[in-house]
Amino acid sequence: MARDAGFRTTLPVSGRRVLVVGGGSTALGRIAALRDAGAEITVIAPEVVQSVQDLAERGLLRWDSRAYDTADVSDHDLVVPATGDPGLDARVAGDAQAFGRWCTVPDAVPGPGSDTGSDTDATRPRAGGGSVTLVGGGPGDPGLITVAGLEAVRTADVVVTDRLAPLGVLHGLDVEVIDVGKIPRGRSTPQEAINRILVEHARAGRRVVRLKGGDSFVFGRGGEEMEACTAAGIPVVVVPGVTSAIAGPALAGIPVTHRGLTQGFTVVSGHVPPGDPRSTVDWGALARTGTDIVLLMAVATLPAITQTFVAEGLDPATPAVTIADAALPTQRVVRGDVATIASRVAEAGIGAPAVTIVGRVAGFAPSV
Known part of the structure; x- marks a missing residue:
């Protein structure tokens, strides 16, 4: 077994066959971290969030749209349980052990970013009300997000993210992740719905980070999101990013x-x-x-x-x-x-x- 928060740096995954079981928000940060490290990724999940679907369509991973089967672990070097269902994740980990495969173990019980929707501190209102921080994440490599942007993500309660954001920074965080990626000529979340998500979570007293690729104000529609939040009386902070x-x-x-x-x-x-x-x-x-x-x-x-x-x-x-x-x-x-x-x-x-x-x-x- 390997601790979940450390596998990206302690295990040599470049060129290795990695199985990720789960394709929801729980899995998103792990998948991105594996992609950044050069792993050959297969995702098994009946449904996936838009950013994972986009990676599959771009040929950056293989998505097998079905339920997990015990035999799936046998053809992989590393197994990553990431369904957000504690029972299913435990079963996947047990199967990996039985087949003698490396397997990551979550560091904590699933939090608000999981598919189970558990209620933890991150989902509870905070004194003083909520806020929205618009973070430009840079061109995609997690190392190219600014220090201020990374700190905002790490201290957020909710991260509303795009497909081109540096999703690897989400790995290991106990944060609710909402994927609103827009796939060209494919699945897309309307901008009005994104604005509503930002306002609703901030009104619930949460620290919301809107994480984008590049800079939020360079063809990123960050101005529209700022307008929506300001009109709703939500405090907004802008963290610029490196534009592509x-x-x-x-x-x-x-x-x-x-x-x-x-x-x-x-x-x-x-x-x-x-x-x-x-x-x-x-x-x-x-x-x-x-x-x-x-x-x-x-x-x-x-x-x-x-x-x-x-x-x-x-x-x-x-x-x-x-x-x-x-x-x-x-x-x-x-x-x-x-x-x-x-x-x-x-x-x-x-x-x-x-x-x-x-x-x-x-x-x-x-x-x-």
Whole structure:
């Protein structure tokens, strides 16, 4: 057996076959910690939260949508009981022992983040009322969340999290986790429902952390959440995060500004393409700014965007780079130019999340 809070650092899980039994909020932090450590993860659970489903759809783990069976433990190096049901978790641990497999043991009885919904101190109202802290978690690696953001998560009663947040920081915490991840063209929690969750838990006297990837105010709808909480009379604290618009290129060795190459950069959302009536971007003017262009949420629309750039006068040979899964073990970098980057991204099978940077710095190579 291995203590649950320590397996990420004390057991060599990189490349190992790890079975996680359970796919609810109880399992979320453990799954993320295993992913960050490079484990080959199989999740067995009839249902999973949205962030776990997203990891499965991105090929970062295997999800077997069914009930647990004793024989499941035999083909794995490490077994992680994480159903939130003490009886079932104990059964899984016992089966692991019987098969001679390493198995983590929860450090405490399931808390408010478990699927059983136990009532513990974290769910009870606190004197002085509740609050909401909007935490930008950075590009995804738990090591890149700020000190203030990590402290907020560790002292929270409730964490309302997104699929791109650094979910590994949740591992080992006795906190209620509510997954409201939005899967592109898939399961999604409406923003109005998220706002309501924040307000309701804060009104119940709890310390609520809204944990996002990147920065809450850079295409993260943090402003809307602040408005909703303020209108309800809920105190709000903002902890900025490292936006992927800068972190993604940096992690690929690309500075978004560099003397002699550019005097600025422009960050835009590619959620809707040029010509779409919902788009408010002047793509032609953007192509002529002379600054580097950072595109977020633009995997599906990259062909239309790059074609528009060329049509509006941007040199087709302008360097371009796409960085997928920045800061994670699965990070991938695809290089090209404005004329070829969209096709190369498609050929590489790149999916969201990804950042594309267009401009002279995309061809940056440090001198030696």
